[in-house]
Amino acid sequence: MSFVAILALLVSSTLVYSAPLIFTALGGAYSENSGVTNIGLEGIMTIGAFAAIVFNLTCASTLGKATPWLGALIGGIVGLIFSLLHAVATINFHADHIISGTVLNLMAPPLGVFLIKAMYDKGQTENITQSFGYFSFPGLADIPIIGPILFKSTSAPAWVAILVAIVLWWVLYKTRFGLRLRACGENPQAADTLGVNVYGMRYAGVLISGFLGGIGGGVFAEAIAGNFSVSTIVGQGFMALAAVIFGKWNPIGAMLASLFFGFAQSISIIGNQLPFFNHIPAVYMQIAPYVITIIVLVFFFGKSVAPAADGENYIKSK
Amino acid sequence: MLKVTAKTRKILVPIISIIAGFLVGAVIMLIWNYNPLTAYSSMFTSALGNLNGIGETIREATPLIFTAVGFAIASSAGFFNIGLPGQAQAGWLTSIWIVLANPHLPKVVLLPLAVIAGGLAGAIVAGIAGYLRAQFGTSEVITTIMLNYIVLYTCQHLMQQVMSSKLRLDTDTTKTIAANGSLKINWLSKLFGDSRINAGIFLALIAVVIFWYLMKKTTTGFEIRAVGANPFASRYAGMSTKKNIILSMLLSGGFAGLGGVVQGLGTYQNYFTQTASLDIGWDGLSVALLGGGTAIGILLASLLFSILKIGGLGMQTIAGIPYEIVSIVIAAIIFFIAIQYVIGLMFKNKQAKSPLVTQSNSAAQSIATKGEE
Numbered sequence: 296m297s298f299v300a301i302l303a304l305l306v307s308s309t310l311v312y313s314a315p316l317i318f319t320a321l322g323g324a325y326s327e328n329s330g331v332t333n334i335g336l337e338g339i340m341t342i343g344a345f346a347a348i349v350f351n352l353t354c355a356s357t358l359g360k361a362t363p364w365l366g367a368l369i370g371g372i373v374g375l376i377f378s379l380l381h382a383v384a385t386i387n388f389h390a391d392h393i394i395s396g397t398v399l400n401l402m403a404p405p406l407g408v409f410l411i412k413a414m415y416d417k418g419q420t421e422n423i424t425q426s427f428g429y430f431s432f433p434g435l436a437d438i439p440i441i442g443p444i445l446f447k448s449t450s451a452p453a454w455v456a457i458l459v460a461i462v463l464w465w466v467l468y469k470t471r472f473g474l475r476l477r478a479c480g481e482n483p484q485a486a487d488t489l490g491v492n493v494y495g496m497r498y499a500g501v502l503i504s505g506f507l508g509g510i511g512g513g514v515f516a517e518a519i520a521g522n523f524s525v526s527t528i529v530g531q532g533f534m535a536l537a538a539v540i541f542g543k544w545n546p547i548g549a550m551l552a553s554l555f556f557g558f559a560q561s562i563s564i565i566g567n568q569l570p571f572f573n574h575i576p577a578v579y580m581q582i583a584p585y586v587i588t589i590i591v592l593v594f595f596f597g598k599s600v601a602p603a604a605d606g607e608n609y610i611k612s613k
Numbered sequence: 614m615l616k617v618t619a620k621t622r623k624i625l626v627p628i629i630s631i632i633a634g635f636l637v638g639a640v641i642m643l644i645w646n647y648n649p650l651t652a653y654s655s656m657f658t659s660a661l662g663n664l665n666g667i668g669e670t671i672r673e674a675t676p677l678i679f680t681a682v683g684f685a686i687a688s689s690a691g692f693f694n695i696g697l698p699g700q701a702q703a704g705w706l707t708s709i710w711i712v713l714a715n716p717h718l719p720k721v722v723l724l725p726l727a728v729i730a731g732g733l734a735g736a737i738v739a740g741i742a743g744y745l746r747a748q749f750g751t752s753e754v755i756t757t758i759m760l761n762y763i764v765l766y767t768c769q770h771l772m773q774q775v776m777s778s779k780l781r782l783d784t785d786t787t788k789t790i791a792a793n794g795s796l797k798i799n800w801l802s803k804l805f806g807d808s809r810i811n812a813g814i815f816l817a818l819i820a821v822v823i824f825w826y827l828m829k830k831t832t833t834g835f836e837i838r839a840v841g842a843n844p845f846a847s848r849y850a851g852m853s854t855k856k857n858i859i860l861s862m863l864l865s866g867g868f869a870g871l872g873g874v875v876q877g878l879g880t881y882q883n884y885f886t887q888t889a890s891l892d893i894g895w896d897g898l899s900v901a902l903l904g905g906g907t908a909i910g911i912l913l914a915s916l917l918f919s920i921l922k923i924g925g926l927g928m929q930t931i932a933g934i935p936y937e938i939v940s941i942v943i944a945a946i947i948f949f950i951a952i953q954y955v956i957g958l959m960f961k962n963k964q965a966k967s968p969l970v971t972q973s974n975s976a977a978q979s980i981a982t983k984g985e986e
Contacts, residue, residue, distance in 0.1 A: 388952035398948045405940030412935040413645040578770035585759040
């Protein structure tokens, strides 16, 4: 394999595996910046994957090439609705954020499989016919060296995700909405005093995380898994959560961390095709993202730098 | 609104959560045209209707008691040990491996050795998270989640690449362990209709008593609870927060590891490659939350969950209703536990002891009446 071919393979598989993590981690970053810890990203991804696959199977024949994109969007909408549970519990009902998030993770897989069984009478779905597949940018793909590496047979959702990350970074740090959202995560009392609707902002944070997490699940299902079963989403949501922290609760950071995790994940899958990596036992590549997350947390962050009121209930007094 | 004492209220909240959870399950079944009455009655008859069912239900509860106790200890110290699946898995593989590698040791040596080693394996996994928390302040929620995956893949690797092929049937399953290292008791299984009930349940009952005694009667337990309640105050009172953080995580992981041990030496008699986090870890977490972290609560909650799970299998075969409804009910119950503040609004404390209580009650009341409008 030529050097360019190796790089192209690495880049494209990194992007494929990063895309769902980027979407979901961006959602996580928004939720946590608004002050609601969202450990339920895994469950949100699962329900998003479920919705996207069902939509894809139902509509692929009529919608053709647009199906996976619309499927991911449907996944996002269903994820948003699902995340309402977490929002109501944590914002209105004083629930512990970690327990409430755990409920999402406990609820999503059985709910998805139950519905699949009720609809299709079997435990997992057929494989979808319209998946994301590979995408080549017209024009850009013809640039020598860079073209084949970055723009030929690459993952379109990943490029969209990177774009979304930049936009969401801008929204969070450069707009009034972003400032208010962050204020609710840092000091809800002060924000409230200044007339910010803390509950509303926190709803926004959680629902955005539901929407983006659902898209992430949809993208994973339609680009990588190809069907829905109880084991479609196994840990990607937790990985996205780690990316949020690894990325210091910043959308761009979360995106870069997701790219890194995507790289590590893809290495463990395509490693045997690559020189050097094929000598490393697969287990090291599999556990690398998790070990690195721990090491980074320990040595580079010390005490947590999460938004100050992240995970704390805000109870508005009369 | 009911007038109840604080103690009754503590009991009523989980009971209402359970009923509400069953209702959620019923509504979902109705929407999809399954009959909830058939479902729940077939569930209870298959879990409790015959000796085999009862034996299996007790067997199913055994590991949950351990993992729930593990969760409860960490949570008394203020930690959310979400790494129970990994800790249990480490305990399971370790104990099976030790028994397989030493089949000729006498039972009095081999069985305790395997059990203790399994508990230690779980303790080490949790201890890493405890140490990092104590030393560097690293969030135990993240580290234990990460450790779950590290353990999952490491166990796959150990099983497939490291373990001697003499101990395995194939790359994914070990041989069955010798009677020397087994928790199986033939007369007990016979008594319960040839079910897989085993000596693990006695160990679990001992564990619950130890847990109760440790937390309620010993200084160690007091210090753990004090650190959980207020780390700054307990440090001021001369307690070592670091020591207590690590100790509580070691104990927590040790019990979770034992949950894996009874799964291996008791239920399955072997180890097989896992592709996802162990259920007993997640269920143990739910059991502890439902049981309110108390010894008796954990016992009752673990039995309820086992009835749901064993009965759910029967429900699937007898009534043809997907098994997943059971997990949905469990998740719903935990959801209602999480929002117990809202459930609590249905009751009023009988005697207000201080002005503060009255005040918060009237606040709760005003919110409740607002909600009714």
